[in-house]
């Protein structure tokens with residue numbers, strides 16, 4: 001389910017994401033997050049740089065911290081997994097219309113990237129995932145996950161999506177005994193979205 005607001009974190013400094021990781025580690029040590037999220041949002045001028053209102057900016061930061069916390073807590077067991085899948089979001093394709101040559105196979109269910117554009121994020125992430133030995137899926141939404149997992153015996157899953165979808169997908173993956181890692185979108189909106197390929201490299 002998408003947020004009811006759109007965000008674009010491309011103008012936010014890299015220090016914000018480092019700080020997120022630090023705060024996530026603190027939260028893991030059972031400290032309260034509400035005030036920290038508010039102060040992070042203010043310090044890194046999230047409202048000014050994204051146009052979000054206060055409560056949406058804080059919600060976004062809290063969700064990002066939660067994702068980082070989950071990543072940290074599952075990192076060790078994830079690294080021990082052998083058979084892994086990479087789930088990419090269809091909204092990060094370069095084109096959302098028929099210029100995208102990907103075919104959607106409902107039997108899998110996944111888009112199959114036809115590599116029409118070298119500068120397409122989904123194309124680049126698909127190649128990266130395959131190089132690292134992952135089965136790669138380009139999902140139309142988290143509702144595709146149960147069918148894929150039912151048909152394969154994966155142990156580990158890396159998901160790229162907006163924080164809202166990562167929460168839903170992460171819960172499903174956790175409830176089914178799999179180890180997950182996540183890369184949140186830095187720009188949402190369900191089309192022309194963006195994530196950091198460098199972050200994906202580090203997670204894979």
Ligand code: SF4
Pocket residue numbers: 093094095099100101102112113114115116117118120121122123
């Ligand atoms: S590279 Fe793949 S995902 Fe990207 S627009 Fe082309 S076919 Fe679609």
Ligand code: SF4
Pocket residue numbers: 001002003089091092140141160161162165185188189190191193
């Ligand atoms: S932003 Fe992308 S991942 Fe999030 S709900 Fe929209 S289509 Fe799905």
